[in-house]
Amino acid sequence: MSGQLNRAEPAMPVTAYKTYRILSPVQTHFRPATCVEAGCAAYLNGWVSTIDETTVLGQQQAHYIRKQSGRGFTEERLPTGLTRFVFEAGQRCFSGDHHVRLDRPELYVVQGGDWRGNPTGEKRQHTSARDWIEDFGEHQQTLADEMKRG
Template identity: 50%
Template sequence: MSSSNVVHLNRIAPRMDAAAYKTYAVVSPIGSHFRRGTCAETHCPHYLNGWRTRIENLTPDLLHTATHSGRQYTVMQVAEGESYLVFPAGQPCFRAAEHRVRLDREPLYIVRDGDHRGNPRGTRARQHLNPANWVEDFSEHQQKLADEIKKG
């Protein structure tokens, strides 16, 4: 990887070993908190407004797929060498299978040992059953860190 592609984060240097820290997260995994949704359910802009695709940017296979997909379209010729397939609103887009709708589920309240440097003890993540317990765990851990910092 070239140095121009490296992302440098500005992190405060930790005062203690990674084992002294915990990482707190509130997550909603796609597999358990979302389901596939239709273009209409997700308010897909292509479904709502229609879309166009430049023909010259498509490979022959993609052009065949687009024109034989069962979707309505017209060909719009703009200039020599510039034409578009124009798909009107109200039909599924080509990424309809990727649309997700959030389920009415509480997020997961997760606590992992360690920090961005890793989990040196290799312990399993813990999941709290409600946000109040997660906040209490966070508060207690913050107090432990403050006490350790005071000790020096």
């Protein structure tokens, strides 16, 4: 599969469209969090990492787990030759990428165009969901009227 989306051919030029989005960017609406704050399943339940020590990467991972991670675990060699590390609950996971949401309102953004681009450069941010919804409804009506006219 090529990873491309299967899109219907638009009925009108890109300038007739607008893109409406509600955003909560990670950079401004979230902060880093601990496993406890994020309700991390690995922290709550423990986890298993199965490592192939016949590879360089697997050897590095196993060395880190055994000598540097500081985590509690049991180790088992599987019949397949892989090593299974079972980590106890209640300890920091390996993700290191937890975030929790800050109490900030979403961004209500409207920009010109669609997936093909924004040739007009139009972009604005509404201050309320109500204004964004009203703008969206008015634009939908404009499109419906335009389609009726042909």
